Amino acid sequence: MLRIAVPNKGSLSETASQMLAEAGYSLRRDMKQLVYTDHANEVEFFYLRPRDIATYVGSGALDVGITGRDLLLDSGSLAHEVASLDFARSTFRFAAPVGEYSDISQLDGLRIATSYPELVDNFLSARNVKAKLVRLDGAVESAVRLGVADAIADVVETGATLRAAGLEIFGPVILESSAVLISAPTEADGLQTLMRRLHGVLVARQYVIMDYDLPVGQLDEAVRIAPGIESPTVSPLRDDEWVAVRVMIPRAEANQTMDKLYALGARALLVTAIHAARL
């Protein structure tokens, strides 16, 4: 049994569970259940606080887990990242009242509020800045206004929370974060299967299948426009001046690609979703 840690709350939990479901696993139905066994796939899910997941996986108590890259680095755990999962994207930044600071050297001797003290301490120590870290659990953006800190270091997604608190980012990017899959120091047997399945979900979300008919003379140009992963499938049609082409294309570019192929002479362009994939 592969033992997998899954976030039970917070902004990672819903998407993490949805990804696992799309990867073919069965998941708990009752939110109060903290452990759930998927016998058919030989995995056991442990629902834990996202901040604790790196600790369990780093100690080897659990084999793998889904958490945030920022939480992994802040934990100081021996777990390591094995894949980025492409959701909960954010940056980790310093911020202060608008116009107050422009460089992290100005933070020397000041108070910085954060929920990620290890991450911030490592970043500042490597740059010889000595600040006093004030550890808070959340709503860190209020710390300056309430007088417990001079600046903050926190997760920034859209920047709306900072703006509402009268703060702005300054200094270098501390970290580009996203949800990640992490492994215990010794990689478990089932890890590769889990990774392939999750990768399949990412591919299914990022790509679509496009079919179209094309005058045979335009094939080279069409393949330049949509080259696919390995190479497109080209099938004969009853009319030997035409071929049928099937190719994977990035979902985000589907309409531009259809426009270009149509202009080239392609017709009967059809786009369909991928439900699962192994590349």
Ligand SMILES: Nc1ncnc2c1ncn2[C@@H]1O[C@H](COP(=O)(O)OP(=O)(O)OP(=O)(O)O)[C@@H](O)[C@H]1O
């Ligand atoms: N607005 C956001 N956009 C993207 N990722 C976020 C956002 N807020 C938090 N995260 C990410 O979620 C993870 C933290 O999850 P955690 O559940 O501990 O806190 P949370 O999502 O802020 O939940 P809560 O605030 O309810 O405690 C981190 O990896 C963090 O980068």
Ligand SMILES: O=P(O)(O)OC[C@H]1O[C@H](OP(=O)(O)OP(=O)(O)O)[C@H](O)[C@@H]1O
């Ligand atoms: O840049 P934005 O789009 O505004 O998102 C960033 C905010 O989202 C998270 O807060 P959350 O709602 O989780 O509250 P918390 O501070 O209590 O964790 C994070 O801690 C930031 O405060």
Ligand SMILES: [Mg+2]
């Ligand atoms: Mg939060």
